[in-house]
Amino acid sequence: MSQKLRVLVHGTGFAGQGHTDAFRFGGAEVVGMVGRTAAVVSEVTEKMGIPYGGTDWQQALIDCKPDIVSIATPGGAHVEPIKQAIAQGCHVFCDKPLTESGATAKELADLAEASGVKTAFAASFRYMPEVLHAKKLVAAGAIGEPLEVECISHFNLERDIPFGWSHRAEHGGGRLNNNFTHKLSIVTSVVGEKILSIMGEVRDDLERAPIVEGVHNFKTRREHIPENLDDPELKWGESNVEWSYTVLAQLESQYAGKPVSVMFRHGGLQPRFNEDHIVFYGSEGAIYIKGHYGAGPLFLYGKDGEWREQPLPEEISADIPHIEGDTERNWSYLIRELLQDVRGEPVAPYQTFREGAQYQQLIDMIRENRNWVDVSRLN
CATH class of the missing domain: 3.40.50.720 (NAD(P)-binding Rossmann-like Domain)
Incomplete structure (x- = not known):
């Protein structure tokens, strides 16, 4: 061609x-x-x-x-x-x-x-350099058999970002669609692509957002937050999506004899105290990547009982596009x-679209919130 x-x-x-x-x-x-x-x-x-x-x-x-x-x-x-x-x-x-x-x-x-x-x-955040690094380390046996994964993030998003598609499920909004998709892609790329089971809980802590005309660029929507949120003329739109979620999953891994347990915890509106992170725990060590999407740096916990920062391998650095912005x-x-x-x-x-369809079906299941057991009558 x-x-x-x-x-x-x-x-x-x-x-x-x-x-x-x-x-x-x-x-x-x-x-x-x-x-x-x-x-x-x-x-x-x-x-x-x-x-x-x-x-x-x-x-x-x-x-x-x-x-x-x-x-x-x-x-x-x-x-x-x-x-x-x-x-x-x-x-x-x-x-x-x-x-x-x-x-x-x-x-x-x-x-x-x-x-x-x-x-x-x-x-596409599975292509973050340090995520590619973690994938290489796990495949090389650096942490032994993968056992569990922990993904923690808190975004502290402005509650008064103008109302738009991100506030409505029918428009493709919600933190599962726009955060969890990346997290799940990251974890499966490192541990294994086959998802065996999943459950989750979601919550909408926002409920509404101000309606503002003229917002065309998602990245600059913060610039359009109204100065006077008490203006009686201001109109409000209703949110019907989750702004926080907790998801548990089990993945099959070619590097492990048992399913790998994964915990995804995200608070879209909640402030962070410690750093957002992704951690892969194994039978012989662990990998810690700083940042909600694995921006780095990456630390390896080895048999000596110490966390040590690992340099990005040259072959990964040479292969990724050298473009500003993750x-x-x-x-x-x-x-x-x-x-x-x-x-x-x-x-x-x-x-491909096959993974996109699988992710969307999983999000539908998680949003049903049917995983609770009523224990209120237990003595």
């Missing part, structure tokens, strides 16, 4: 612009971008030098004739554009969550496989894998 692969991007915000840069980094040509608002599309396409801009996705598919589409809109707006792209024979790169529900996510995974198109699901670098890593696959080049396994 000598010519550059042609890419059409759906979404004009932080993700759409980030996907554009990542596809260009991988050697593809971004031929068009589609968004909801004509003025915003015009501004972004001019700024980024994208030749085609529009608000009609179906027409853009016809006009641009892309090889690949990039879905960079909130999860609740994914289903129909992806169906239309698959019908055109396009390969699809989609940010998380894949859709707003397990049923629609599975429908898309089945459709993509039946149509023979390639897909990539961007729960999110942008991880997109570039996964997009590079997808582009190689589409070109027919050898590539390591990466997450």
